[in-house]
Amino acid sequence: MGTLAGRHAFLQILQAAGVDHMFGNPGTTELPMMDVLPDYPEMNYILTLQEGVAMAAADGYAMASGKLGVVNLHVAPGLGNAMGMLYDATKTSPPLLVTAGQQDGRYAFTEPILWGDLVRMVEPMTKWAYQIERVHDLPQALRRAIKVAMTPPTGPVFLGLPMDIMMAEAELDLSPPSQVGPRIRGDLEAMQQAAALLANAQHPVIIVGDGVSKSDALDEMVAVAEILGARVVSGTLPNTTAFPTDHPLYQGPMPRSQQAVRASLQEADVVLTVGAEMFTMSLYSDIEPLPPDVAVICLDVNPWEVGKNYAIDVAILGDPKATLSEMAPMIGNLMSEASRQTATQRAETLGRAKAEARQRLRAQAIEETSKTPMSALAMNHVLATTVPEDICIVDESLTSDVALRDLLPRRHPRDYFGLKGGGIGWGLPATVGATLAKRNQPVLGLIGDGSAMYNIQALWTAARYGLRSIFVICNNGQYLILKRRLHAYDGPAAKAQEYVGIDLVNPAIQFVNLANSLGVHGVRAEGATDFQQALKDALQRPGPTLIDVAIEADFPTA
Known part of the structure; x- marks a missing residue:
């Protein structure tokens, strides 16, 4: 027991729990913690340019490391920005501590600017949610949150952190969180x-x-x-x-x-x-x-x-x-x-x-590598035969992961992660988080072109921290999954092959230019030879690379 401010207790208990990374995009309500972070050099604060990026990066870090992921958001609007990626986290269910700064509780009744009922916002997507109202409760609430997040079935929890609580001083118990043994045998x-x-x-x-x-x-x-x-x-x-x-x-x-x-x-x-x-x-x-x-x-x-x-x-x-x-x-x-x-x-x-099916699949993939643009199957064959067998892959390619895991060598459970929740935009920042978890070993993100544009800011974070992230953009110029669904309906759009709000052309998205503007090396691959060489170069590069891969589509673009 000792007298110290809530913000110091918060950081010290996190460190006692083995946390050394925190993802966020700070605002005024986070300044009490940001003010003392220089006193905790072992705590790596990973700056992102939008809260959805921070959430998905923390998700990717927790999945790839098996450790507690921690994300710090900015009051109600910041939490709102992160909600789509928090939905995905409820489905991937890694151990996640989601925190958000809150306005000073002494004038919360007046509903000041940016104030909101954070607990009500986040309760449906968390195992437990609470806003700390007394500094004396902070250590106990933080220990409970970590215990709940880490206990199977793991998942995200939430703590609201009002500014006055983080600044207040009291005698606080800094004991580490409890750990619940997971090996519960069935009846x-x-x-x-x-x-x-x-x-x-x-x-x-x-x-x-x-x-x-x-x-x-x-x-x-x-x-x-x-x-x-x-x-x-x-x-x-x-x-x-x-x-x-x-x-x-x-x-x-x-x-x-x-x-x-x-x-x-x-x-x-x-x-x-x-x-x-x-x-x-x-x-x-x-x-x-x-x-x-x-x-x-x-x-x-x-x-x-x-x-x-x-x-x-x-x-x-x-x-x-x-x-x-x-x-x-x-x-x-x-x-x-x-x-x-x-x-x-x-x-x-x-x-x-199975052996016969895999042999036919490889033969088909090899045959299709001669196409320009490549088929998704051919792209995955090039990928599987070029990257190291143990590389970690984050997969949000949606329609472009055709037979990917059939073509890859045997995967370790922490060497492959796919989008589960369906909220697109997860793959780019999850690749960033996984790269941090893998201690800067190369991590490959396979991302659909539509998905990439939801959280393209993640490229900047990869560049800022010099991460060996390889972002492969599966570029067919459309939301292909939606066109396939329209054809499943077999309605007027499918019969006329006219698609409203689905094509990503006119103008085409210039992913290489976007990557370069955010500090990431970008390259365009038009065919199998280009793609293979780009992968080899990216594996040798000390920083991040984006490869914009042209792949054929099932249906024409407008």
């Missing part, structure tokens, strides 16, 4: 029921989600899949690598339409979901994606996801790593010799089919 009886269903399954399917990678449970998940010889698919919009993508049993991501999901699961008799949502769709259809008479087993550390939308035959609340490590031998002990032989045959059949 034993439920595990036994699940093992019995799986051991007798004739056509088992496993749906894996981000909960597998966050639990560091890939080895345990592979063990269960191999015992069963089960087909493995990832949930829609995967944020991380939840199963080795080159494993013979892995069959790619779950489709995003009800009809396609229904067809994919039509022969299944038992479905096991682990750390995955069931199911995330893009457009409404009255077709039920889950076939009737399929037994469903759900394992998740998040109680909200267990049985959220579908009746579950066996629901297990627990940490995937701890639970699967005990379930695997249970399943093996219950399987008959005939079941084991059938599982081996299933695995061999799936492995052969």
Whole structure:
């Protein structure tokens, strides 16, 4: 215990929790903290030019490091600027502490300029939200916020920091936050029921989600899949690598339409979901994606996801790593010799089919590299055969990530991150945050041209800190995903091929010029040879690079 100002207590408790990066764009209400940051040289304040950039960069940092990400925003308008990227963070759910300065509480009743009810604004998108009203509560509130953010299921929390609280002095307890052990094993009886269903399954399917990678449970998940010889698919919009993508049993991501999901699961008799949502769709259809008479087993550390939308035959609340490590031998002990032989045959059949499909895919990709502009498949083939096998990739290419993870070598869970929330603009700043987490190893961001323009200011932050970020802009001159949706509707726009508010031409966006103006080296790649050389050069460059890649589109631009 000692007498000190709230702002000092705030920074010292963060440091005790292992925080050494903070992302933000300061205003007047943040000046109490900014005033003393020079006294904490170990705290790296990362300046961004807009609050949405700060939020997504903190998200990318937390995902790639596994540590607490901290973002400091400026009162109600700054928090509002960040809300779109905070929505994405609720879906990627890394441990995030979101803070915002607040006007002096002594005149808050008058609703001064920039004041707002920050807690009400942010509550729907956070695990916990609170505004500190007494300096004596600051250490306890900060410790609680960090504990809640870091406890599975992890996710963003919020603290409002009024100026008077940050400046006030008191005797404050600077104890570090508590840590909750994550390895909660599922209920034993439920595990036994699940093992019995799986051991007798004739056509088992496993749906894996981000909960597998966050639990560091890939080895345990592979063990269960191999015992069963089960087909493995990832949930829609995967944020991380939840199963080795080159494993013979892995069959790619779950489709995003009800009809396609229904067809994919039509022969299944038992479905096991682990750390995955069931199911995330893009457009409404009255077709039920889950076939009737399929037994469903759900394992998740998040109680909200267990049985959220579908009746579950066996629901297990627990940490995937701890639970699967005990379930695997249970399943093996219950399987008959005939079941084991059938599982081996299933695995061999799936492995052969996958090997043949990958061979056809590579042949097609190589053939398409001769096109100018390249296809998205050809672009990804060049990327996969040029960059280091262990490079971290942040993927917000939306329509341009065709077979990307099928072409890449096996990914570590912290070497691939994809947009999950759907709020575009995440990829550029998330690449910046991931590069900081990787301690300036090269990180590659694969970004759609439309997405890039939402937070293009992130390029400046990459330049300011000399980050080895490589931004690949997949440039087809349009919001291609919207054109595809219009054709799915099959309405007047699709029939006439006239698209309002979707093309990004006339004028075309000059990404190279934008990059240069923000201090980032920019280069245009018109074909496969240009792209490969640009990647090689970028990997050797000490600072950031933007590569504007021309790729073909499904539909013409206006």
